[in-house]
Amino acid sequence: MTYKLQLQELEKKFGSKSVLNRLSLDVEEGEFMVVLGPSGMGKSTLLRTVVGIEPLDGGKIVVDGEDVTRLPPHKRNIAMVFQNYALYPNMNVYKNIAFPLKMIGESRDVIDKKVNEIAGTLKIADALHQNVTTLSGGQKQRVALARALVRNPKLFLLDEPLSNLDARVRYDARQELRKLQQELGHTFIYVTHDQTEAQSLADRVAVLHNGSVEQIGPYDDLYERPETTWVGSFIGEYPMNIIDGSVIGREGSQIGFRPSWVNEGNDGIQLTVQLCQAAESGFFIMSTMDGKSITIRVQKRHKIGSTMKFSLRRYNVYTDNRLVEEFGK
Ligand SMILES: Nc1ncnc2c1ncn2[C@@H]1O[C@H](COP(=O)(O)OP(=O)(O)O)[C@@H](O)[C@H]1O
Ligand SMILES: [Mg+2]
Incomplete structure (x- = not known):
């Protein structure tokens, strides 16, 4: 089995507080992996170490068989969608999406083609020349996603990207996101505290507890066969x-x-x-x-x-x- 991503015994401490505690996780090519845990469990920290903006205290990160643990973020070719979207407020939609391509020195023509393509896929072509500050939550979320997808990276990390949307938009966005991931065949690691998202999006769910993965499997397995009382109490509309x-x-x-x-x-x-x-x-x-x-x-x-x-x-x-x-x- 070749894995797209292998996390091996990751360690991260803030002061004396251990946030990642020998966390190991293997993600398969094309898989939609959801990392599920209550807030404060280290989900954002985990993604930040994988993308390379937060240094690790121990462990190894392997992407496509290559050890990237010591590579700077721009050499890892991993895209991340942040929870607050982190769009550039002084740029319009087009420039926001084009930004990562500009950074790697793509030509104007290539940039134009790719931006238009991804904007079409994500149904934001009409908004390309709008300033991002004038967009709705749902549109901002698409722009953030488009900016991540446009570079065609090896791996996508998504940090609770739907949590700022209201219920109805969130439901639609969930369906679209899953469809998009299946169409494009990308490997996604999606972190959330929301079980409904885990249930509806994930091929497999990794349940985070005390800084490591307590159980991993399809949502139904976690629900039917929790391996610990903690997983049993955490998973399900009503706790076990x-x-x-x-x-x-x-x-x-x-x-x-x-x-x-x-x-x-x-x-x-x-x-x-x-x-x-x-x-x-x-x-x-x-x-x-x-x-x-x-x-x-x-x-x-x-x-x-x-x-x-x-x-x-x-x-x-x-x-x-x-x-x-x-x-x-
Ligand atoms: N830069 C930091 N300095 C100190 N503590 C931090 C820092 N970032 C996160 N933490 C702490 O690490 C823990 C996990 O945070 P986080 O990864 O944001 O959790 P989650 O995303 O699951 O809500 C929290 O207790 C948080 O306060
Ligand atoms: Mg977080």
Whole structure:
């Protein structure tokens, strides 16, 4: 297997605070990799070290088999779209997109051809002579993307590029971005704190925790088979329920189950309904068990204050925060 990008045991500290902690990650050619983690987890720092504007304290970055760890940013041929877009406010759209080509000394004709091409692809051809300060959020995002794409680099890093857009525009931009990446066949590393983006964009998702990748795989795998309680709690619209308990004859001291992995019935675990929320796929019942909040999904509506019973159709067993076994179907 040849990888487009290999990150090997990256280390980064700010003072005594370790932000990247032996972080390793391999990204395949043409892959849409989403790095997912809550804010403050080091996502931007990770991208900044890969593009070369933040020095590393340790580790190795390999692009197309070449060790680029000590190369300056302009020799890495990696493009980055920053969260705030970082457009040049005193230039119009055309000049913003043309800028990276001008920096590498492309001719006027080549620049003109490439700028028009990418502006067409991203549907901003009409705005080429507008000043960037007059653009909407969605248009700014396209210009930032166009500026990154125009150079045809080896790798694209995108730092939460949709987070400044309002919900409707964000939804459309997400679809377009995924389509564009598939059409062009580029390798994308996209960081976000937003699970919906991870779910809808990623070929694979790398979950960041404590400075390294805690689990990597297609979103559905992370959802169905979280390998740690942390991933189980972080992934999903509702966190996985994690309760103290053990299964007779099995290792492990905690049991994890998704709200939808239960059956309502006449026996099993009893709980008191504290909230009942209607959803597309039934009703979510919220309650507490041993002082911990718990959510299950059932088919029937229940009155607040009533009691009900459920059994587990499927569950995971964890020990020392690691998944040891998975049961049921
Ligand atoms: N230049 C810096 N100097 C000191 N601390 C920093 C610097 N950049 C980032 N940090 C710290 O590193 C941690 C990770 O930041 P960041 O990479 O921006 O996280 P994310 O992008 O996941 O929100 C945060 O605690 C942040 O305060
Ligand atoms: Mg960030």
